[in-house]
Amino acid sequence: MNGVGIVSYGAYVPHFRITPDDIGKVWGVDGKAMGKGLMISSKSVPAPDEDTITISVEAARNMMKRCDINPKDIGALYVGSESHPYAVKPTGTIVAEAIEAAPDLTVADLEFACKAGTAALQTCMGLVGAGMVKYAVAVGADTSQGAPGDALEYSASAGGAAFLIGKEKVIATIDNTYSYTTDTPDFWRREGKLFPRHGGRFTGEPAYFKHVVSGGMGLFEKTGTEPKDYEYAVFHQPNGKFPTRVARQLGFAEDQMRTGLLVPTIGNTYSGAVPLGLAAILDEAKPGDRIFAVAYGSGAGSDAFDIRVTDEMARFGRDLAPTMTEIMANPKYLDYATYAKYKGKIVKGRD
């Protein structure tokens, strides 16, 4: 799309992990088998002083470290999440201040379950493409919650990634995007409620699979491409099973999606999932490589992207900020009691 693309990117995942085995022990469930079924061996857990704001700031700062643009040239910043710490008071205001982009820019928080980060990406593409702003920042980040004992508790985790969108020194052009949206009540959280609810079996076929496949097929049609035209593919990953199956349905081979599949070690980072997978791919992609990405958000919809790595990648300061491999290295494992305390699942006598 007229040269608009990714100028820089940065990622962040909290330091702590818990295993499905340790969660299962508390609820009398075979957590090991649960983890195996979900293809999740551990999930990330935010520290008590972390939230979507601090995760977004860390990701955005890593993004700024990799490039030498003036933060004052950033004209727009959007944070997509379903766990904004404030119901009213945008996460983006603090992120903009923390990367010294404030005050001359427009900021808003976006929400579309797990695809709010890619919705932010599309919004930035439009603004930059129209020439309204020189640079725009899209962040996808979450500290998602599953109710104690609920199936979601084995996967819901935390993390996020940030992308700087522009027209100059682009390391990867976003050549096309396609979205598919319907009214599907597969997963929701009512205003003021702490934990989300989901439609059980309803979350698979008519929700995730229908929308990701339709999004992917729509992009193939729009671009006249097929799976073999892409070196990498990344899909929304609520567990390891869904993206693996959807990749097969769309005709991708396992080695095309291996790099972007992070859910086995960090769990489901919701709005952070496709952005983090894309960051892992950009960590190793070479000029000319083509990336196929499809995000999914309950409610429901999908955003698909056709991304091509440019020659600029060879000159890009990739190692000026930690790569996904480095970010995920040396985690600290928590027991369930500490995890429950960290996630605020313990009701204290007073507040």
Place this chain on the structure above:
Amino acid sequence: MATAPRFWRENPSRYNLVGFKCNNCGNHYFPPRIICPLCRRKSVGKIEPVRLKGTGTIFSFTEVHEGMDEQNMQRPYIVAMVELDEGARITGQVIDCDARDLSIGTEVRATLRKLSEEGSSGVIHYGYKFIPLCNGPAASENE
């Protein structure tokens, strides 16, 4: 008890470690002040705001077992005096590690975390804390 307006006024320095350099003695300080604590009157007109890089080493640290209510969920927690690369000394919490992982001279970098919340419906305050570099990827410097 810190109030929202006081916190708000200090946000730029708290988020981005904006301190100052005294162009009379050449020293860096944090937080920002109007005159240099060393040169005093001689520093008037020679104070320059400077964004500190946030990397440094632990000068001294302690493990707090009975501390502020805000930090109850993290007890015991670690507070350190960090000597930044520019020379300024700054006190802050060291996170995502145990006291046994730290010693005098341990390299740390600044990050942004929640400092406190004014109850469950009040303002959330954010600011710098420190993470040991050995915890994960070394923070690269922008130079």
